[in-house]
Amino acid sequence: MFSIRILSLATTALVALVGVSNTQNITSDTFFYGQSPPVYPSPIGTGTGNWSEAYKKAEAMVAQMTLDEKSNLTFGISSKTNGCSGNIPAIERLGFPGLCLQDAGNGVRATDFVNGYPSGLHVGASWNKDLAYKRALAMGGEFRSKGVNIVLGPVVGPLGRVSQGGRNWEGFSNDPYLSGSLVFETVRGIQENGVITSTKHFIGNEQETNRNPITNVAGQYVESISANIDDKSMHELYLWPFQDAVHAGTGNIMCSYNRLNNSHGCANSKTLNGLLKTELGFNGFVVSDWFAQHSGVSSALAGLDMAMPDSEGFWGSNLTTAIRNGSVPMSRLNDMATRIIASWYQMGQDNGYPTPGIGMPVDVLASHKAVNARNPSSKQVILDAAIEGHVLVKNVNNALPLKSPKLLSLFGYDAKAPDQNDPAAGFGSWIAINGTIISGGGSGANSPAYISAPFDALQEKAYQADTTILWDFINVNATANVDGASDACLVFINAFASEGFDRVGLHDDFSDALVNNIADQCSNTIVVIHNAGVRLVDQFIDHPNVTAVIFAHLPGQDSGRALVSLLYGDFSPSGKLPYSVPMNESAFGALLSPALPAAPYTLFPQDDFTEGIYIDYRAFDAQNITPRYEFGFGLSYTTFGYLNLRILARSGVSRNTYPTGLIREGGAEDLWDVITTVTADVKNTGAVDGAEVAQLYVGIPGGPIRQLRGFSKVHIQAGHTATVSFDLTRRDLSVWDVVVQQWKLQSGKYYIYVGTSSRILHLDGTLTI
Template identity: 65%
Template structure:
């Protein structure tokens, strides 16, 4: 037992006479996750869910034990579905198709390649996130997908080198949760279920799965050891928003949580997700994440993917037949799955046949199903544009926007379109860049297939044709020897920072690419750097070079990449993106959170990762340690300027300010957590001479917590010389901290700092409120 937990002290607290204790005092880690009994079958938190459960109960009553079991046990493929639940045709159930991913339909033709999660985060635009999801969800539906495997809200970006950070939305739980809410809402309005992932604490790719080491010893997945307060205030927050939005599915992750595998962790699945958050749908495993038999079913897992015959399939029914598992557990699982099918009206005759547009193999003969909508074009482009962040700009005679250049020189390995579809392109191991290919998306199951790619070179060539400009380019990867035409008005250098599922990044900068920038900047007095980055990318080796006049973090914009970039470079669009993470000046700023944890010492076979920093990641950590970042969370420049004034903080009469919520459980938790207690307003004025959009941000200092935490944002278009009022509603949840003893959100008595401004460190208006 001592090898399964992180400290001997935790063992003493958690195990008495061999029995696990449900510790509710805030010892730093649970260490050993407590056992929670199976959650009761929901009766429905809304009228529609109640009706769905009534129908599902009647449906499941007609099934044989084998048919019920088959609902919980997925197949690996059918047509092009990455997961498949077989049909029960005698009752009109045509099966379920599960398909990747959070950024568009994967491994398919007739679909669009949408911008990735990190790019959505950089837009800071709720409505645009909703519109993107609405159109993307339509493509999933038209392809016959019942369950879209996204969005990603975990990892949240705790580890700077995390290989899947780009699939998530933001390192801040509030921003991540707010845009995940809109994503769930938009996709599910099509009748397609969202599978919000990965639940929970899945913050690194290193040791995410069990493995065999070079001594032929079995090594377990890494254990994310998270205390209860940190869990609720950081990692659970965006999942709570997704459940509140009505998500019908949650995907459990590969890692262990406090030494219990996520897909058999009863504290997380039964206790937190199904009981505390009132989750109405069903839980599916990540692919290959099951490591137990009936114990995982009792812990709250409802469906396994794929082909886990070693643990489930006939073994699950055998457990019922030999009396080790109650049949009511299987009934509960099957009913949750069928209730979700009814909730999203997938029993309707007009819902497409599952997998109808997903051929098993694209080269094989198949019927082409064009899932795209012409109305999606503008949303695709707007999303691509708004996720770019202008981080540096001289904004004078040099820099951006470009001012009728006669000769443009383009350099860098990121400028040209991929030679194969991005869903199959790119390095598969630890690598800093994807060479000789513009990066519209990163790697792994979150990659997507474009219907075309507008590359930077293609788009600049088109603009050169339109303007009569001379365009020169050298996009080979021999980066330190490229020569610049001395007559160049501007030199654009295209870099990328690659990441992929399955491995963590080798670093957050690379000398190879930085050398290219320095070489060009040494020859060109107007050098603009554009980075397609799948995570944080440091720039300090070149950013203060006097000839580097502008820097754009271009993130992962999808198939309209080049078209969006050129629109911004030439001022047809005004940059409005803001960083959804912080960029420090050096790797040392991250401390232990730079690289993934590695197994060591007596825990070599049972890797432990103690989340000892609590909620202090990203800007919270830099504030706490008094570290000044290069570019702070929420930062982004525009071609115009804005001022802030007229801060007002108004208590809202009506909602109770009792210490703890008292409301009934709805999807997401107690219903009065969303009561508005205060309204904050301010005025934003465009003090420049061009139209622009500003993201006004509200931060709150909760007594006893971090100095400030994001608790509101609003993106507004403002004409030159005009002012627009922004308004932020502060809910009970926004102003509460998690009380471990009470197991509830608790309003803190005292004075809260209130800050409004343009970024986490550019807070121009300061006030306070008292509770």
């Protein structure tokens, strides 16, 4: 619980500007569209939980630092010795070697001798917590070997509110529970290597358009977009996965480019001091996104601890001046330094950690000492993760798996490897025309050791199986000829996305025409889509000759190898959609495209999140919109049956309306108490072994019809049965009380559903609290 002070005159004027006039609501924080209540002072970190020893060591070191040494910890410097995205200088006399910060959440970027892992969205489509942990553990080892102290990932913001958002692919899902569960495992896995995770982008960074201030064609300064989010939606959607990351012990949080209720993300005292450092009990430090610091004294007081890639004149000597003249109290600088050093100690980087940036050459094209970070044990993890993120959504008459085909015909620009060793090279604004994509673009892209493209893997399979392959990647329209003896025609298309711009649509006519033209000539047309976000399929999905469709997402460097193992039935598909696929764009309404500057705020663009918590399947359920493929949907080569739902209330657990526990990492400690355990039996009723993702949804009194609150992926042999179990915590069953400022356990009847997707729910029951 934290207090909110009376609004300053400047804030009151801003509130009037954006049309918020309910003073009672403003001061009680029940509704804060367009304005951000001030929360000061910035909390002094105390090192709760298992951070106690790290804080003691950090406080002792900081006590020996000069004013300049403390200040130098808070902003980045350029380096001539490494190619890290950001650097903090060493304090050699105290044995502190400095810090290397490096992209990104899907593998080490801009270097050699590392692996290209499946992207966040692909992991989300796997619905596999254990695999998310193993992937993170493997990636973390590579960051450590390269001398990276802080990995700039994972991503849980954007959450995926805007369907055409350019960075949605970097995160796991647009469902906060699924995203939170997977980021928890990712933080845990990476940090077990002693590498600090920078969970990002905090918060409301849901579009690329106008994410930063710009000067328009008229020479006018246009502010960054303001994501205006109400308190309930903030907690129940956008803050939720960050809460899981903090609960997992993330050492760093990266603040975002956008404004949040008209206050810059990296100078927002409400979100940094109030939500993150007070309500969630965050022990680590806050770093700015690159060039996202827009003020000096105010950003320091609001809770920013480190500016990257430098201070742009805001800090440095100006910060020490502000300390000396009392504009920023020494206690704030001490806290900034202590949080940074405590994170370094907490991960054990004071003991045997590689030299910062040792494996990050300044210029990878120049001669340099190679640091091979690849571990042979990672190979299986990379392949497994690639396999499990594929989602089969159509399979007519068991067109897949392929049955000893004699002749395969391949079409589409996405089948072959890119023309150069940049997986995002040659992209257009909506597709990557020059080859298959294994990740999106921008800072979230990675550096693959190789790319197994679909064409490469299929040729190898053809050699092994004595199959003939014909291909045409040049003729993309009706001039493409299909051999009449083809057993199947495979068409490869993609939907690209990148940091820096938002997608222009959710499908493109060029690719859809390619699919239809091949399907007109081939009675067994199989479509594979490498998609960096939602991709509509209604231009071709009902074509009678389109027999199978796979959302292949962004599988990393083993893309082709993973796909072929599924096409030929070595593994049964087990991925599920981490988003909904509607029948057309109109289903998304105002959440299709990014918000644009509009009168009367053309210079101060606003984006009111008036839909509240109703995004994706929550919105479709509430509006009775039937999607083409619902959230959680995915086919298998086998079938599963559900039976024996059991709802077991835990005895001896407090069912007080509000939590009463101490604030620990992630919030009140009793938020994580298990209130109820739900179990069910899942039987593999088909003829082949396979994995099923059993999903639990809860209808909370007064809330959406249903919300994901549990999932379990189990591999079941044909004819066998497995029991799945879901623990429902106090937080899972609560709503955010905007008046009391606490999570509130509702009284009444909860509806419990278990099934194979958000709309295929085989079992149901009730829980009364």
